[in-house]
Amino acid sequence: MTTDQLTYLVFGIVIVIALAFDLGLLSKKNTHITLRKALYQTIFWVTLALGFFAFMWAGEGRTIALEYLSAYLMEWSLSIDNIFVFILIFNFFGVKDKFYARVLLIGILMAIVFRIIFITVGIELVQRFEWLLYIFGGILVYTGISMFSAKHDEETDLNDNRVYKMLKRVLPITPQDGDGKWTLRIEGKKYYTSLFVVVIMLATTDIIFAVDSIPAVFAISKNPLVIYTSNIFAVLGLRSLFFLLKGAVNKFSHLQQGIAFVLIFIGAKMLVTFFGIHVPITISLLVIVMSVTLSIVYSISVASKELKEEDDRPLEEHTPDKDLH
Numbered sequence: 001m002t003t004d005q006l007t008y009l010v011f012g013i014v015i016v017i018a019l020a021f022d023l024g025l026l027s028k029k030n031t032h033i034t035l036r037k038a039l040y041q042t043i044f045w046v047t048l049a050l051g052f053f054a055f056m057w058a059g060e061g062r063t064i065a066l067e068y069l070s071a072y073l074m075e076w077s078l079s080i081d082n083i084f085v086f087i088l089i090f091n092f093f094g095v096k097d098k099f100y101a102r103v104l105l106i107g108i109l110m111a112i113v114f115r116i117i118f119i120t121v122g123i124e125l126v127q128r129f130e131w132l133l134y135i136f137g138g139i140l141v142y143t144g145i146s147m148f149s150a151k152h153d154e155e156t157d158l159n160d161n162r163v164y165k166m167l168k169r170v171l172p173i174t175p176q177d178g179d180g181k182w183t184l185r186i187e188g189k190k191y192y193t194s195l196f197v198v199v200i201m202l203a204t205t206d207i208i209f210a211v212d213s214i215p216a217v218f219a220i221s222k223n224p225l226v227i228y229t230s231n232i233f234a235v236l237g238l239r240s241l242f243f244l245l246k247g248a249v250n251k252f253s254h255l256q257q258g259i260a261f262v263l264i265f266i267g268a269k270m271l272v273t274f275f276g277i278h279v280p281i282t283i284s285l286l287v288i289v290m291s292v293t294l295s296i297v298y299s300i301s302v303a304s305k306e307l308k309e310e311d312d313r314p315l316e317e318h319t320p321d322k323d324l325h
Contacts, residue, residue: 004225007059011052011229015236018048033101033243041240049076049233060225063281067221068230070285074220074266075234077259077292078213080252083242085205092158093194099180103195104239107202114207115231118214123224136215137270143212144263147256163204167197206235216263219270220284254302258295262288 001009049072057065086104095103125132158164167173171192178184178193185191217227245252265287269279
């Protein structure tokens with residue numbers, strides 16, 4: 001058995017055991033996930049990913065291990081952007097708290113399957129047509145620039161979402177959640193519940209994000225082992241991260257700019273290879289960590305300042321006008 005095969009085997013075993021532990025001990029069906037439990041689960045998945053980094057260092061060497069860590073951190077930071085959209089979807093369909101964990105789990109597992117397919121196709125294409133990396137680089141730079149100026153607080157109407165429109169056209173859908181069921185019988189006719197729609201939209205939303213994140217990981221490493229493992233670890237940690245951040249989304253208002261800078265840097269890194277310039281993996285790792293960390297720190301400081309200003313406002317400014325009632 002080769003070193004790569006052993007690493008894949010260990011990775012598979014770790015994921016199966018971790019999922020069993022997460023589902024069996026940390027999560028129960030139709031229960032509310034508290035902030036404390038979400039924190040424990042997030043620490044669990046991050047620790048597992050970092051532990052695998054140590055295993056990669058021992059088995060695959062320093063360079064591959066650093067590529068894995070850089071790819072994981074980049075995918076993990078990009079996955080935070082998914083959470084903003086996930087929250088919007090849950091709020092739009094009025095999903096009850098007790099169904100969050102189950103719906104997220106199924107949606108994320110579907111997303112992993114789609115990502116594996118995308119990665120496999122991407123690896124094959126890049127191996128055959130290496131010039132595609134320059135196209136990927138250009139797309140990432142453009143996406144990063146667009147993301148830098150975009151605003152999360154802009155109103156988004158999911159009624160205009162293409163996936164939702166298509167589902168409504170091809171399937172009989174009911175706004176009911178079926179108390180956790182995917183389908184309902186209404187007057188003898190089969191209908192798909194809102195929870196079924198939410199699962200599909202979660203999975204397809206991740207596919208849209210994967211269009212950016214998967215090409216980005218090719219700028220860090222072309223090693224399939226690094227690409228597969230970093231993506232899967234990052235996506236599996238999405239569920240706990242969702243519960244950890246869903247009540248504090250407004251405190252990360254400038255995280256988007258940090259992520260955008262990472263995309264621009266990664267895209268530029270791809271493009272400069274055309275001129276024979278290769279950016280060391282340690283520089284990539286440093287840029288990713290600094291960009292995300294600084295944007296989070298700045299976001300929290302801005303949010304704290306705004307909260308303080310709100311508290312310092314005169315009492316009459318906080319009190320609604322009685323004439324409005």
